[in-house]
Amino acid sequence: MRLTAEQRRILDGHEGPAGKQAMAMLEAVGNALDAEALIPVASAHIVLDAFAMGRPGADWVVSLAEQGGRFVVPTSINAISYDRSAGPGAPVDAHQRRMLEACQAMGAVPSCSCNPFSQGIAPSFGQHVAWSESATTAYLNAVLGARSNREGATALASALTGLTPRYGMHDPAQRLAGAWFEVDARVREAPDYGLLGAVLARRAGDRIPVVTGLDDACSEHLFGFAAAFAISGNLPIFHIPGVTPEAPTLRDALPDASVRPEKIGPADLAAELARHERGEERAVDLVTIGAPHATIQDIHEVADLLAGRRVKPGVEFTLTTNCSNYEVAARGGLLRTLEASGVRVTADRMCFGCDLGAGKFAHRAVLATNSLKAALSAPGTREVETCYGTTRQCVEAAISGTWTPRRQEWN
Amino acid sequence: MRDGTAVFNGMPVTPGLVEGLALVTCERIAFNLGVDEQTGVVIERGHALERQSIAGRILVFPGCKGSTASSYSLLQMAALGVGPIALINARADALSAAGAVLAGIPLVHRCDQDPLRTLKTGDWVRVDGYTGAVQWHRGGS
Numbered sequence: 043m044r045l046t047a048e049q050r051r052i053l054d055g056h057e058g059p060a061g062k063q064a065m066a067m068l069e070a071v072g073n074a075l076d077a078e079a080l081i082p083v084a085s086a087h088i089v090l091d092a093f094a095m096g097r098p099g100a101d102w103v104v105s106l107a108e109q110g111g112r113f114v115v116p117t118s119i120n121a122i123s124y125d126r127s128a129g130p131g132a133p134v135d136a137h138q139r140r141m142l143e144a145c146q147a148m149g150a151v152p153s154c155s156c157n158p159f160s161q162g163i164a165p166s167f168g169q170h171v172a173w174s175e176s177a178t179t180a181y182l183n184a185v186l187g188a189r190s191n192r193e194g195a196t197a198l199a200s201a202l203t204g205l206t207p208r209y210g211m212h213d214p215a216q217r218l219a220g221a222w223f224e225v226d227a228r229v230r231e232a233p234d235y236g237l238l239g240a241v242l243a244r245r246a247g248d249r250i251p252v253v254t255g256l257d258d259a260c261s262e263h264l265f266g267f268a269a270a271f272a273i274s275g276n277l278p279i280f281h282i283p284g285v286t287p288e289a290p291t292l293r294d295a296l297p298d299a300s301v302r303p304e305k306i307g308p309a310d311l312a313a314e315l316a317r318h319e320r321g322e323e324r325a326v327d328l329v330t331i332g333a334p335h336a337t338i339q340d341i342h343e344v345a346d347l348l349a350g351r352r353v354k355p356g357v358e359f360t361l362t363t364n365c366s367n368y369e370v371a372a373r374g375g376l377l378r379t380l381e382a383s384g385v386r387v388t389a390d391r392m393c394f395g396c397d398l399g400a401g402k403f404a405h406r407a408v409l410a411t412n413s414l415k416a417a418l419s420a421p422g423t424r425e426v427e428t429c430y431g432t433t434r435q436c437v438e439a440a441i442s443g444t445w446t447p448r449r450q451e452w453n
Numbered sequence: 454m455r456d457g458t459a460v461f462n463g464m465p466v467t468p469g470l471v472e473g474l475a476l477v478t479c480e481r482i483a484f485n486l487g488v489d490e491q492t493g494v495v496i497e498r499g500h501a502l503e504r505q506s507i508a509g510r511i512l513v514f515p516g517c518k519g520s521t522a523s524s525y526s527l528l529q530m531a532a533l534g535v536g537p538i539a540l541i542n543a544r545a546d547a548l549s550a551a552g553a554v555l556a557g558i559p560l561v562h563r564c565d566q567d568p569l570r571t572l573k574t575g576d577w578v579r580v581d582g583y584t585g586a587v588q589w590h591r592g593g594s
Contacts, residue, residue: 067551074466074545074562094485094522098532102555174521194521195528195551276518419486 043072043207044079052203060111064199071196072207081208085165086113086201087158087173089120089194090145092138100137100144106202107144113201117150118163120175120392121335126154127368127389150201154390155364157265157335162366165190167287170212172200176278177269177334177415183211183279185264187287192278211278217288219281219296221246224303225255227311227452233431234452235263236414237314239270241306243277252281252295254303259285262339269334270414308452318417318430321447326410326429329353329440332362333393333413340433341371341387345379347437353384354443360386362393385440410439458590461566463541465585466550469559471538472579474593475572476510478502483519484526484552493535511578512537513568517548527552539580541568541587561585 045053053069055062068080090103122142123135146152153161156175165171165188173179173190174197182188191210193200200206210216223245229238242251259267264285271280280286281295289295315321331344344361353359361380363371368389371377380387393416410429411417417428429435429445439445478501482488487497493508508530517523527549530536536556542549545562553560559582572578572589579588 063554067554070466070550070554070560071547073464074550074560075547089522091485091520091522091525094490094520094525094529096490096529096533098529099525101532102528176521191547192521194548195524195555196547199551 043069043077045069049080049205058111059109060106060202063106064202067196067199068203068205068207072209075207075209077207077209079208080205081170081212082204083115083172083200083206084169085116085118085171086197087118087120087163087171087175087178088145088150088197088201089174090122090138090141092123092135092141095137095141097137100140103141104144107147111148111202113149114204115201117145117201118153118158119145119150120154121156121364122154122390123392125388125391126365127387148201153364153366155335155366156333156392157337157364159265160335160337160367161364170206172197172206176272177265179278180272180280181265181268183217184268184281184286190278192276217250217279219250219252220301221249221251222292222296222301222303223251223253223306225253226305226307229256229452231432232263232266233412233414234311235259235267236270236430237311238306239267240274240414240418241310241314242280243271243275245304245306246275246277248276250277250279250281252283252289252292254283254292256282262337265334266414270418273415273418308450311452312450315430315450318414318428319447323447324408324429324445325443326357326439326445327407328409328426329357329359329436330362330393330409330411330413330416331360331433331436333411333416336361336363336367338367338370341367341376341380343433344385344437345376347434348380348383348385348441351383351441353440357440357443358386359384359440360388362388362391365389408445410436410445412436458588460586460588461564461568461571463561463564463568463585463587465582466545466560466562467553467558467582469539469557469582470580471511471559472577473509473511473538475513475574475576475578475589476502476505476507476537477513477569477572477574479515479569481516481518482514484517484523484530484548485520487519488526488530490526490529491533491535493530506535507537508535510537511539511541511580513541513572515543515569516546517552521548523548524552524555528555531556531558539582541572541580543567543569561587
Protein backbone atom coordinates (compact mmCIF):
# COMPACT_ATOMS: atom_id res chain seq x y z
CA MET A 43 0.00 0.00 0.00
CA ARG A 44 1.32 3.45 -0.93
CA LEU A 45 1.29 6.07 1.81
CA THR A 46 1.38 9.79 1.09
CA ALA A 47 4.17 11.84 2.65
CA GLU A 48 1.72 13.08 5.29
CA GLN A 49 0.53 9.55 6.12
CA ARG A 50 4.16 8.41 6.36
CA ARG A 51 4.84 11.24 8.81
CA ILE A 52 1.97 10.04 11.00
CA LEU A 53 3.25 6.44 10.81
CA ASP A 54 6.70 7.64 11.85
CA GLY A 55 5.21 9.27 14.93
CA HIS A 56 5.56 12.93 14.00
CA GLU A 57 1.90 13.53 14.89
CA GLY A 58 2.17 11.75 18.24
CA PRO A 59 1.97 8.18 19.52
CA ALA A 60 -1.79 7.78 19.08
CA GLY A 61 -1.63 8.58 15.36
CA LYS A 62 1.41 6.34 14.98
CA GLN A 63 -0.38 3.33 16.49
CA ALA A 64 -3.51 4.00 14.45
CA MET A 65 -1.53 4.29 11.23
CA ALA A 66 0.42 1.10 12.03
CA MET A 67 -2.88 -0.81 12.25
CA LEU A 68 -4.21 0.64 9.01
CA GLU A 69 -0.94 -0.02 7.20
CA ALA A 70 -0.78 -3.67 8.37
CA VAL A 71 -4.40 -4.29 7.34
CA GLY A 72 -3.98 -2.48 4.03
CA ASN A 73 -0.86 -4.45 3.16
CA ALA A 74 -2.37 -7.77 4.21
CA LEU A 75 -5.47 -7.17 2.08
CA ASP A 76 -3.79 -5.67 -1.00
CA ALA A 77 -5.20 -2.17 -0.60
CA GLU A 78 -3.42 0.31 -2.85
CA ALA A 79 -4.10 3.39 -0.77
CA LEU A 80 -5.87 4.86 2.22
CA ILE A 81 -9.09 6.77 1.53
CA PRO A 82 -11.00 9.27 3.70
CA VAL A 83 -13.96 8.10 5.77
CA ALA A 84 -17.00 10.22 6.66
CA SER A 85 -17.56 8.66 10.09
CA ALA A 86 -16.53 5.89 12.47
CA HIS A 87 -18.49 3.68 14.86
CA ILE A 88 -16.37 2.04 17.53
CA VAL A 89 -16.92 -0.98 19.75
CA LEU A 90 -15.51 -0.77 23.26
CA ASP A 91 -16.00 -4.41 24.24
CA ALA A 92 -15.23 -4.56 27.95
CA PHE A 93 -14.88 -8.35 27.92
CA ALA A 94 -12.48 -8.59 24.98
CA MET A 95 -10.48 -5.55 26.09
CA GLY A 96 -10.37 -5.87 29.88
CA ARG A 97 -8.06 -3.69 31.92
CA PRO A 98 -5.26 -3.79 29.28
CA GLY A 99 -7.65 -2.56 26.59
CA ALA A 100 -8.93 0.20 28.87
CA ASP A 101 -5.36 1.23 29.72
CA TRP A 102 -4.60 1.39 26.00
CA VAL A 103 -7.61 3.58 25.12
CA VAL A 104 -6.91 5.89 28.07
CA SER A 105 -3.26 6.18 26.95
CA LEU A 106 -4.39 7.24 23.46
CA ALA A 107 -6.39 10.10 24.97
CA GLU A 108 -3.62 11.08 27.39
CA GLN A 109 -1.11 11.12 24.54
CA GLY A 110 -3.22 13.66 22.70
CA GLY A 111 -5.19 11.39 20.38
CA ARG A 112 -8.24 13.12 18.88
CA PHE A 113 -10.99 11.73 16.64
CA VAL A 114 -10.97 13.65 13.38
CA VAL A 115 -14.32 12.38 11.99
CA PRO A 116 -17.76 12.07 13.64
CA THR A 117 -17.47 9.00 15.88
CA SER A 118 -20.24 7.08 17.64
CA ILE A 119 -19.90 4.32 20.22
CA ASN A 120 -21.47 0.87 20.39
CA ALA A 121 -23.45 -0.60 23.31
CA ILE A 122 -21.55 -0.88 26.60
CA SER A 123 -21.61 -3.29 29.51
CA TYR A 124 -23.71 -1.35 32.00
CA ASP A 125 -27.06 0.44 32.24
CA ARG A 126 -26.60 4.21 32.09
CA SER A 127 -30.23 4.81 33.12
CA ALA A 128 -29.64 3.20 36.51
CA GLY A 129 -29.27 5.55 39.46
CA PRO A 130 -26.23 6.14 41.65
CA GLY A 131 -25.05 3.00 43.41
CA ALA A 132 -25.89 0.73 40.47
CA PRO A 133 -23.04 -1.54 39.36
CA VAL A 134 -20.68 0.02 36.84
CA ASP A 135 -17.81 -1.72 35.08
CA ALA A 136 -14.90 0.58 35.95
CA HIS A 137 -12.81 -0.33 32.91
CA GLN A 138 -15.77 0.19 30.61
CA ARG A 139 -16.36 3.62 32.09
CA ARG A 140 -12.68 4.59 31.73
CA MET A 141 -12.74 3.64 28.05
CA LEU A 142 -15.98 5.51 27.46
CA GLU A 143 -14.72 8.67 29.16
CA ALA A 144 -11.41 8.52 27.25
CA CYS A 145 -13.28 8.23 23.94
CA GLN A 146 -15.52 11.15 24.86
CA ALA A 147 -12.39 13.15 25.65
CA MET A 148 -11.13 12.27 22.15
CA GLY A 149 -14.38 13.59 20.68
CA ALA A 150 -16.74 10.62 20.36
CA VAL A 151 -20.49 10.97 20.88
CA PRO A 152 -21.52 8.68 23.78
CA SER A 153 -24.41 7.22 21.78
CA CYS A 154 -23.68 3.75 23.21
CA SER A 155 -25.87 1.69 20.91
CA CYS A 156 -25.65 -1.37 18.70
CA ASN A 157 -28.54 0.19 16.78
CA PRO A 158 -27.22 3.68 15.95
CA PHE A 159 -29.65 3.87 13.00
CA SER A 160 -32.49 4.14 15.53
CA GLN A 161 -30.74 7.23 16.90
CA GLY A 162 -30.54 8.94 13.55
CA ILE A 163 -26.85 8.08 13.19
CA ALA A 164 -26.85 6.69 9.68
CA PRO A 165 -24.36 7.04 6.83
CA SER A 166 -25.83 7.97 3.47
CA PHE A 167 -25.65 6.18 0.12
CA GLY A 168 -22.14 5.83 -1.26
CA GLN A 169 -20.38 7.22 1.81
CA HIS A 170 -17.16 5.50 2.81
CA VAL A 171 -17.12 4.89 6.56
CA ALA A 172 -15.38 2.67 9.13
CA TRP A 173 -17.95 0.99 11.33
CA SER A 174 -17.45 -1.87 13.74
CA GLU A 175 -20.22 -4.11 15.15
CA SER A 176 -20.89 -6.58 12.39
CA ALA A 177 -24.70 -6.18 12.40
CA THR A 178 -24.44 -2.45 11.74
CA THR A 179 -21.96 -3.11 8.92
CA ALA A 180 -24.26 -5.53 7.13
CA TYR A 181 -27.21 -3.15 7.47
CA LEU A 182 -25.34 -0.07 6.29
CA ASN A 183 -23.89 -1.83 3.24
CA ALA A 184 -27.03 -3.73 2.27
CA VAL A 185 -29.85 -1.37 3.24
CA LEU A 186 -28.30 2.11 3.27
CA GLY A 187 -25.79 1.56 0.48
CA ALA A 188 -22.95 3.12 2.46
CA ARG A 189 -19.55 1.42 2.35
CA SER A 190 -17.73 -0.18 5.26
CA ASN A 191 -15.77 -3.33 5.86
CA ARG A 192 -16.36 -5.30 9.05
CA GLU A 193 -14.12 -3.20 11.22
CA GLY A 194 -12.84 -4.04 14.69
CA ALA A 195 -10.05 -2.13 16.40
CA THR A 196 -9.42 -0.60 12.98
CA ALA A 197 -12.54 1.57 13.37
CA LEU A 198 -10.78 3.33 16.25
CA ALA A 199 -7.71 3.76 14.03
CA SER A 200 -9.97 5.32 11.38
CA ALA A 201 -11.57 7.63 13.95
CA LEU A 202 -8.08 8.88 14.89
CA THR A 203 -6.86 9.35 11.32
CA GLY A 204 -10.02 9.79 9.21
CA LEU A 205 -8.69 7.09 6.88
CA THR A 206 -9.29 3.46 5.94
CA PRO A 207 -7.52 1.09 3.51
CA ARG A 208 -9.37 0.84 0.21
CA TYR A 209 -10.28 -2.86 -0.11
CA GLY A 210 -13.38 -5.04 0.13
CA MET A 211 -16.59 -3.05 0.49
CA HIS A 212 -14.93 0.17 -0.70
CA ASP A 213 -14.42 -1.38 -4.14
CA PRO A 214 -17.71 -1.58 -6.10
CA ALA A 215 -16.59 -4.75 -7.90
CA GLN A 216 -16.08 -6.57 -4.61
CA ARG A 217 -19.61 -5.74 -3.44
CA LEU A 218 -21.29 -7.76 -6.20
CA ALA A 219 -23.09 -11.01 -5.42
CA GLY A 220 -21.65 -14.42 -6.28
CA ALA A 221 -24.65 -16.53 -5.22
CA TRP A 222 -28.42 -16.29 -5.64
CA PHE A 223 -30.94 -17.54 -3.10
CA GLU A 224 -34.65 -17.73 -3.88
CA VAL A 225 -36.87 -17.75 -0.79
CA ASP A 226 -39.64 -20.25 -1.36
CA ALA A 227 -41.43 -19.71 1.95
CA ARG A 228 -43.79 -17.16 3.45
CA VAL A 229 -41.54 -14.91 5.49
CA ARG A 230 -43.81 -12.50 7.34
CA GLU A 231 -43.02 -12.02 11.01
CA ALA A 232 -39.87 -10.60 12.55
CA PRO A 233 -38.46 -13.94 13.80
CA ASP A 234 -38.81 -15.39 10.30
CA TYR A 235 -36.38 -12.76 9.07
CA GLY A 236 -33.92 -13.73 11.81
CA LEU A 237 -34.13 -17.40 10.84
CA LEU A 238 -33.70 -16.53 7.19
CA GLY A 239 -30.65 -14.34 7.90
CA ALA A 240 -28.93 -17.19 9.73
CA VAL A 241 -29.79 -19.80 7.05
CA LEU A 242 -28.59 -17.45 4.34
CA ALA A 243 -25.23 -16.73 5.98
CA ARG A 244 -24.48 -20.42 6.51
CA ARG A 245 -25.51 -21.45 3.00
CA ALA A 246 -23.65 -18.55 1.39
CA GLY A 247 -20.34 -19.21 3.17
CA ASP A 248 -17.89 -16.75 1.63
CA ARG A 249 -20.08 -15.95 -1.41
CA ILE A 250 -21.92 -12.62 -1.23
CA PRO A 251 -25.62 -13.48 -1.65
CA VAL A 252 -28.52 -11.86 -3.44
CA VAL A 253 -31.93 -12.86 -2.06
CA THR A 254 -35.17 -12.88 -4.05
CA GLY A 255 -38.72 -13.82 -3.07
CA LEU A 256 -39.00 -11.40 -0.15
CA ASP A 257 -41.46 -8.57 0.08
CA ASP A 258 -42.76 -6.13 2.65
CA ALA A 259 -39.72 -6.07 4.92
CA CYS A 260 -39.84 -3.12 7.32
CA SER A 261 -36.72 -1.65 8.88
CA GLU A 262 -37.08 -3.64 12.12
CA HIS A 263 -37.29 -6.84 10.04
CA LEU A 264 -34.24 -5.87 8.02
CA PHE A 265 -32.21 -5.01 11.06
CA GLY A 266 -33.01 -8.36 12.72
CA PHE A 267 -32.20 -10.05 9.42
CA ALA A 268 -28.87 -8.21 9.14
CA ALA A 269 -27.94 -9.04 12.74
CA ALA A 270 -28.69 -12.76 12.30
CA PHE A 271 -26.85 -12.77 8.98
CA ALA A 272 -23.81 -11.04 10.46
CA ILE A 273 -23.47 -13.24 13.52
CA SER A 274 -23.87 -16.46 11.51
CA GLY A 275 -21.03 -15.78 9.07
CA ASN A 276 -18.28 -13.40 8.05
CA LEU A 277 -19.89 -11.49 5.19
CA PRO A 278 -20.28 -7.69 5.29
CA ILE A 279 -23.14 -7.41 2.75
CA PHE A 280 -26.18 -9.06 1.18
CA HIS A 281 -28.39 -7.81 -1.63
CA ILE A 282 -32.19 -7.70 -1.75
CA PRO A 283 -33.30 -6.34 -5.14
CA GLY A 284 -35.54 -3.34 -4.57
CA VAL A 285 -34.22 -2.82 -1.05
CA THR A 286 -30.46 -2.60 -1.55
CA PRO A 287 -29.93 0.84 -3.14
CA GLU A 288 -27.34 -0.32 -5.67
CA ALA A 289 -29.46 -3.32 -6.67
CA PRO A 290 -32.82 -2.20 -8.09
CA THR A 291 -32.90 -5.53 -9.98
CA LEU A 292 -31.37 -8.98 -9.60
CA ARG A 293 -28.98 -8.30 -12.47
CA ASP A 294 -27.54 -5.20 -10.81
CA ALA A 295 -26.44 -7.34 -7.87
CA LEU A 296 -25.52 -10.42 -9.90
CA PRO A 297 -24.21 -9.58 -13.38
CA ASP A 298 -23.22 -13.21 -14.00
CA ALA A 299 -26.35 -14.63 -15.66
CA SER A 300 -25.04 -18.21 -15.44
CA VAL A 301 -25.53 -18.35 -11.64
CA ARG A 302 -28.69 -20.36 -10.87
CA PRO A 303 -30.90 -19.83 -7.79
CA GLU A 304 -30.58 -22.01 -4.72
CA LYS A 305 -33.88 -22.47 -2.83
CA ILE A 306 -34.49 -21.69 0.80
CA GLY A 307 -37.76 -23.26 1.89
CA PRO A 308 -39.89 -23.95 4.98
CA ALA A 309 -37.78 -26.97 5.92
CA ASP A 310 -34.66 -24.79 6.12
CA LEU A 311 -36.42 -22.32 8.40
CA ALA A 312 -37.77 -25.14 10.57
CA ALA A 313 -34.30 -26.66 10.89
CA GLU A 314 -32.88 -23.29 11.92
CA LEU A 315 -35.65 -22.81 14.49
CA ALA A 316 -34.89 -26.25 15.93
CA ARG A 317 -31.38 -25.05 16.73
CA HIS A 318 -32.83 -22.37 19.00
CA GLU A 319 -35.77 -24.03 20.72
CA ARG A 320 -37.32 -27.42 21.43
CA GLY A 321 -40.71 -26.48 20.05
CA GLU A 322 -42.55 -27.49 23.22
CA GLU A 323 -44.19 -25.72 26.14
CA ARG A 324 -41.74 -24.96 28.92
CA ALA A 325 -41.23 -22.67 31.89
CA VAL A 326 -39.10 -19.59 31.24
CA ASP A 327 -36.83 -17.68 33.64
CA LEU A 328 -35.76 -14.77 31.45
CA VAL A 329 -37.33 -12.82 28.63
CA THR A 330 -35.15 -10.44 26.67
CA ILE A 331 -36.09 -8.07 23.86
CA GLY A 332 -33.73 -5.66 22.16
CA ALA A 333 -30.68 -7.24 20.53
CA PRO A 334 -29.84 -5.10 18.64
CA HIS A 335 -31.28 -2.28 20.76
CA ALA A 336 -35.06 -1.91 20.59
CA THR A 337 -36.46 0.87 18.42
CA ILE A 338 -39.31 3.11 19.61
CA GLN A 339 -41.57 0.95 17.44
CA ASP A 340 -40.36 -2.18 19.28
CA ILE A 341 -40.95 -0.54 22.66
CA HIS A 342 -44.47 0.50 21.62
CA GLU A 343 -45.22 -3.02 20.49
CA VAL A 344 -44.23 -4.52 23.85
CA ALA A 345 -46.36 -1.99 25.75
CA ASP A 346 -49.34 -2.67 23.48
CA LEU A 347 -49.02 -6.43 23.87
CA LEU A 348 -48.74 -6.19 27.65
CA ALA A 349 -51.96 -4.13 27.73
CA GLY A 350 -51.51 -3.36 31.42
CA ARG A 351 -50.90 -6.96 32.50
CA ARG A 352 -48.10 -7.80 34.91
CA VAL A 353 -45.03 -9.98 34.39
CA LYS A 354 -45.22 -13.18 36.44
CA PRO A 355 -43.20 -12.99 39.68
CA GLY A 356 -39.94 -14.90 39.26
CA VAL A 357 -39.65 -14.12 35.55
CA GLU A 358 -37.13 -11.42 34.60
CA PHE A 359 -38.27 -9.42 31.57
CA THR A 360 -35.64 -7.03 30.21
CA LEU A 361 -36.08 -4.63 27.33
CA THR A 362 -32.72 -3.34 26.11
CA THR A 363 -32.48 -0.05 24.27
CA ASN A 364 -30.30 3.03 23.95
CA CYS A 365 -30.40 6.40 25.72
CA SER A 366 -32.19 8.07 22.78
CA ASN A 367 -35.14 5.70 22.66
CA TYR A 368 -35.17 5.42 26.44
CA GLU A 369 -35.62 9.17 26.67
CA VAL A 370 -38.42 9.22 24.09
CA ALA A 371 -40.14 6.35 25.92
CA ALA A 372 -39.82 8.20 29.21
CA ARG A 373 -41.28 11.43 27.84
CA GLY A 374 -44.18 9.68 26.18
CA GLY A 375 -45.15 7.78 29.34
CA LEU A 376 -44.28 4.41 27.78
CA LEU A 377 -41.50 3.80 30.25
CA ARG A 378 -43.83 4.19 33.23
CA THR A 379 -46.32 1.81 31.62
CA LEU A 380 -43.66 -0.83 31.06
CA GLU A 381 -42.20 -0.52 34.53
CA ALA A 382 -45.67 -0.75 36.07
CA SER A 383 -46.01 -4.09 34.29
CA GLY A 384 -42.71 -5.27 35.78
CA VAL A 385 -40.51 -4.87 32.72
CA ARG A 386 -36.94 -3.71 33.33
CA VAL A 387 -35.93 -1.20 30.64
CA THR A 388 -32.21 -0.50 30.30
CA ALA A 389 -30.31 2.16 28.39
CA ASP A 390 -27.07 1.63 26.47
CA ARG A 391 -26.22 -1.71 27.98
CA MET A 392 -25.64 -4.54 25.55
CA CYS A 393 -28.26 -7.23 25.57
CA PHE A 394 -28.19 -10.16 27.88
CA GLY A 395 -24.49 -11.01 28.10
CA CYS A 396 -24.19 -9.12 31.36
CA ASP A 397 -27.36 -10.50 32.96
CA LEU A 398 -26.38 -13.83 34.38
CA GLY A 399 -23.84 -13.99 37.14
CA ALA A 400 -22.40 -17.39 38.00
CA GLY A 401 -24.77 -19.44 40.10
CA LYS A 402 -27.68 -17.05 39.80
CA PHE A 403 -29.94 -19.92 38.87
CA ALA A 404 -29.76 -23.33 40.49
CA HIS A 405 -30.82 -24.90 37.19
CA ARG A 406 -29.93 -24.16 33.62
CA ALA A 407 -31.98 -21.03 32.94
CA VAL A 408 -34.43 -20.81 30.05
CA LEU A 409 -34.32 -17.60 28.02
CA ALA A 410 -37.10 -16.44 25.68
CA THR A 411 -36.20 -13.88 23.02
CA ASN A 412 -37.30 -12.43 19.70
CA SER A 413 -33.66 -11.89 18.73
CA LEU A 414 -31.77 -14.55 16.84
CA LYS A 415 -28.58 -12.76 17.76
CA ALA A 416 -29.39 -13.20 21.44
CA ALA A 417 -30.50 -16.80 20.92
CA LEU A 418 -27.24 -17.60 19.15
CA SER A 419 -24.84 -15.79 21.43
CA ALA A 420 -26.36 -16.49 24.85
CA PRO A 421 -25.60 -20.23 25.05
CA GLY A 422 -22.03 -19.59 23.94
CA THR A 423 -21.26 -17.55 27.00
CA ARG A 424 -23.81 -18.64 29.62
CA GLU A 425 -25.50 -21.79 30.84
CA VAL A 426 -28.87 -21.17 29.23
CA GLU A 427 -31.34 -22.77 26.88
CA THR A 428 -33.38 -20.63 24.52
CA CYS A 429 -36.88 -20.18 23.12
CA TYR A 430 -37.10 -18.06 19.97
CA GLY A 431 -40.18 -16.44 18.47
CA THR A 432 -42.31 -13.35 18.05
CA THR A 433 -42.51 -10.41 20.42
CA ARG A 434 -46.05 -11.58 21.21
CA GLN A 435 -44.82 -15.03 22.25
CA CYS A 436 -42.16 -13.43 24.44
CA VAL A 437 -44.66 -11.13 26.16
CA GLU A 438 -47.14 -13.97 26.76
CA ALA A 439 -44.32 -16.12 28.18
CA ALA A 440 -43.37 -13.30 30.56
CA ILE A 441 -46.96 -13.02 31.80
CA SER A 442 -47.78 -16.70 32.10
CA GLY A 443 -44.27 -17.97 32.86
CA THR A 444 -44.69 -20.53 30.08
CA TRP A 445 -43.38 -20.51 26.51
CA THR A 446 -45.88 -21.60 23.86
CA PRO A 447 -44.41 -22.63 20.48
CA ARG A 448 -45.74 -20.92 17.38
CA ARG A 449 -47.67 -22.66 14.64
CA GLN A 450 -45.36 -22.64 11.65
CA GLU A 451 -47.01 -21.09 8.62
CA TRP A 452 -44.20 -20.80 6.13
CA ASN A 453 -45.83 -22.84 3.37
CA MET B 454 20.93 -23.64 12.25
CA ARG B 455 20.89 -27.35 13.15
CA ASP B 456 20.58 -30.15 10.59
CA GLY B 457 17.09 -30.77 9.31
CA THR B 458 16.06 -27.15 9.58
CA ALA B 459 13.97 -26.03 6.61
CA VAL B 460 12.80 -22.63 5.46
CA PHE B 461 9.77 -21.29 3.67
CA ASN B 462 8.87 -17.71 2.90
CA GLY B 463 5.75 -15.66 3.41
CA MET B 464 4.77 -12.03 3.28
CA PRO B 465 5.50 -10.09 6.46
CA VAL B 466 2.55 -8.13 7.89
CA THR B 467 3.85 -7.03 11.30
CA PRO B 468 7.47 -6.94 12.46
CA GLY B 469 9.32 -8.94 15.11
CA LEU B 470 11.63 -11.95 15.35
CA VAL B 471 10.68 -14.78 17.68
CA GLU B 472 11.20 -18.53 18.03
CA GLY B 473 9.14 -21.10 19.83
CA LEU B 474 6.87 -24.10 19.45
CA ALA B 475 4.10 -24.25 16.89
CA LEU B 476 0.43 -24.84 17.64
CA VAL B 477 -1.30 -25.70 14.37
CA THR B 478 -5.00 -25.81 13.49
CA CYS B 479 -6.81 -25.87 10.16
CA GLU B 480 -9.81 -24.19 11.79
CA ARG B 481 -10.35 -20.46 11.92
CA ILE B 482 -10.13 -18.91 15.39
CA ALA B 483 -12.47 -16.47 17.15
CA PHE B 484 -10.15 -14.85 19.69
CA ASN B 485 -13.13 -13.04 21.22
CA LEU B 486 -15.69 -15.47 22.70
CA GLY B 487 -13.70 -18.48 21.38
CA VAL B 488 -10.68 -18.03 23.66
CA ASP B 489 -10.59 -17.14 27.38
CA GLU B 490 -8.54 -13.94 27.37
CA GLN B 491 -7.60 -14.40 31.03
CA THR B 492 -5.87 -17.75 30.43
CA GLY B 493 -5.27 -18.12 26.68
CA VAL B 494 -7.26 -21.38 26.63
CA VAL B 495 -9.53 -22.10 23.64
CA ILE B 496 -13.11 -22.41 24.92
CA GLU B 497 -15.12 -22.64 21.69
CA ARG B 498 -17.18 -25.81 21.88
CA GLY B 499 -16.07 -28.39 19.33
CA HIS B 500 -13.03 -26.43 18.12
CA ALA B 501 -10.03 -28.59 17.23
CA LEU B 502 -8.00 -26.70 19.86
CA GLU B 503 -10.71 -26.75 22.57
CA ARG B 504 -9.16 -26.75 26.07
CA GLN B 505 -5.65 -26.18 24.66
CA SER B 506 -3.65 -23.08 25.56
CA ILE B 507 -2.34 -20.77 22.86
CA ALA B 508 -0.14 -18.96 25.41
CA GLY B 509 3.50 -18.63 24.38
CA ARG B 510 2.93 -20.51 21.12
CA ILE B 511 3.53 -19.66 17.50
CA LEU B 512 -0.04 -19.98 16.35
CA VAL B 513 -0.51 -21.38 12.84
CA PHE B 514 -4.10 -21.08 11.55
CA PRO B 515 -6.06 -20.05 8.43
CA GLY B 516 -7.26 -16.69 9.82
CA CYS B 517 -9.84 -15.23 12.20
CA LYS B 518 -13.60 -15.68 12.32
CA GLY B 519 -16.47 -14.26 14.33
CA SER B 520 -16.51 -11.20 16.55
CA THR B 521 -14.73 -8.11 15.28
CA ALA B 522 -13.50 -7.47 18.85
CA SER B 523 -10.95 -10.27 18.32
CA SER B 524 -8.10 -7.81 17.75
CA TYR B 525 -8.69 -6.48 21.25
CA SER B 526 -8.63 -10.01 22.65
CA LEU B 527 -5.10 -10.39 21.24
CA LEU B 528 -4.13 -7.10 22.92
CA GLN B 529 -5.52 -8.22 26.27
CA MET B 530 -3.87 -11.65 26.11
CA ALA B 531 -0.50 -10.12 25.18
CA ALA B 532 -0.69 -7.69 28.11
CA LEU B 533 -1.58 -10.53 30.49
CA GLY B 534 1.21 -12.73 29.10
CA VAL B 535 -1.12 -15.49 27.92
CA GLY B 536 -1.22 -14.75 24.18
CA PRO B 537 0.57 -16.29 21.20
CA ILE B 538 4.09 -14.95 20.50
CA ALA B 539 3.66 -14.94 16.71
CA LEU B 540 0.98 -15.66 14.12
CA ILE B 541 1.27 -17.49 10.82
CA ASN B 542 -1.89 -17.25 8.70
CA ALA B 543 -2.76 -18.87 5.41
CA ARG B 544 -4.22 -15.47 4.59
CA ALA B 545 -4.34 -12.71 7.15
CA ASP B 546 -7.50 -10.67 7.67
CA ALA B 547 -8.18 -7.29 9.25
CA LEU B 548 -8.68 -8.88 12.68
CA SER B 549 -5.41 -10.79 12.79
CA ALA B 550 -3.42 -7.95 11.19
CA ALA B 551 -4.72 -5.22 13.54
CA GLY B 552 -4.55 -7.67 16.46
CA ALA B 553 -0.89 -8.46 15.76
CA VAL B 554 -0.12 -4.72 15.75
CA LEU B 555 -1.92 -4.22 19.07
CA ALA B 556 -0.29 -7.30 20.62
CA GLY B 557 3.14 -6.29 19.27
CA ILE B 558 3.79 -9.71 17.74
CA PRO B 559 4.99 -10.71 14.25
CA LEU B 560 2.50 -11.93 11.65
CA VAL B 561 3.45 -13.67 8.40
CA HIS B 562 1.03 -14.91 5.73
CA ARG B 563 0.67 -16.08 2.10
CA CYS B 564 3.64 -18.42 2.32
CA ASP B 565 5.22 -20.27 -0.61
CA GLN B 566 4.40 -23.52 1.21
CA ASP B 567 1.06 -24.17 2.93
CA PRO B 568 1.96 -23.63 6.60
CA LEU B 569 -1.09 -25.61 7.73
CA ARG B 570 0.28 -28.74 6.01
CA THR B 571 4.00 -28.13 6.44
CA LEU B 572 4.05 -27.39 10.16
CA LYS B 573 2.83 -29.65 12.93
CA THR B 574 2.03 -28.86 16.54
CA GLY B 575 5.23 -29.05 18.59
CA ASP B 576 7.58 -28.12 15.74
CA TRP B 577 10.29 -25.60 16.53
CA VAL B 578 9.71 -22.45 14.46
CA ARG B 579 11.44 -19.10 14.03
CA VAL B 580 9.25 -16.35 12.53
CA ASP B 581 10.88 -13.30 10.97
CA GLY B 582 8.24 -10.59 10.74
CA TYR B 583 10.69 -8.30 8.91
CA THR B 584 11.41 -10.56 5.92
CA GLY B 585 8.58 -13.11 6.10
CA ALA B 586 11.03 -16.04 6.45
CA VAL B 587 9.89 -19.02 8.53
CA GLN B 588 12.56 -21.50 9.69
CA TRP B 589 11.44 -24.74 11.27
CA HIS B 590 12.35 -28.29 12.19
CA ARG B 591 10.30 -31.21 13.34
CA GLY B 592 9.85 -31.58 17.07
CA GLY B 593 10.71 -29.19 19.85
CA SER B 594 13.94 -27.66 21.27
